[in-house]
Amino acid sequence: MKKLVLLFAPLTFLLSACVAPMSGTTTGTTTTTNSTAQQLGITAIKIAANAKCNTELNKLPAWQTATRLMTAQQKQSVQTNICGCVSEKAPTSVTAVDLAAAAIDPAARTIIVNNAVNRTINACINEALQ
Template sequence: MKKLIAVLAPLTLALTACVSTGTTTGTTGTQSATQQLGNAAIKIAINAKCTTELNNIAAWQTATKLMTATQKQNIQSEICGCVSEKAPQSVTAVDLATAAIDPAARTTIVSNAVTKTINACVAEAVQ
């Protein structure tokens, strides 16, 4: 029974992401609760991936050698907060649905979104 629920829950989540609420506000449509939850989950995954990616960048390692742990954490939070806000804009509804079902796809989608935005956010933080 637990396996059935584990399979049906993501499938239901993916299918409800395709349902329209029928209401729009100007040129932007309202997001369903499912889409909002999907976006929140993606943002959390993106933030975690950003931290890992940032720590693997040689320039980041060099730049933070002389910083205190607090300074490094503050800048890292600023950069990854930026990435968490901007990266989901490059994720489509289809990607969100796929990420809900397939963990391997989720990893790829998150990685691609972080890669597309991390350099821009580092540049913003440096300025």
């Protein structure tokens, strides 16, 4: 699974580089422009956060205790929900500068992802287990 993520992440970046940046969109009086670097950064953060979440979740003693009575399918379903939540929330917990750095620098991406996952995983676990 991790090898697939490592294989698809660079491929996603290469294919995304061919896409023209989105032009500004106007919402009321606010104009929002997403640069290609930010889009790549968001994609990178989401992919890496999902992989990191799966790894970190399995290390948590509370997760191991909470899933002890679950079937493998139930555990996988809850884990998918939690890590999906983390990968969606992770980009919102980093700055635009961090997103641009994540698109370009793998070392920065690792640090940014670790921080983003640590900030969002507990909230997502609480949402999924309620």
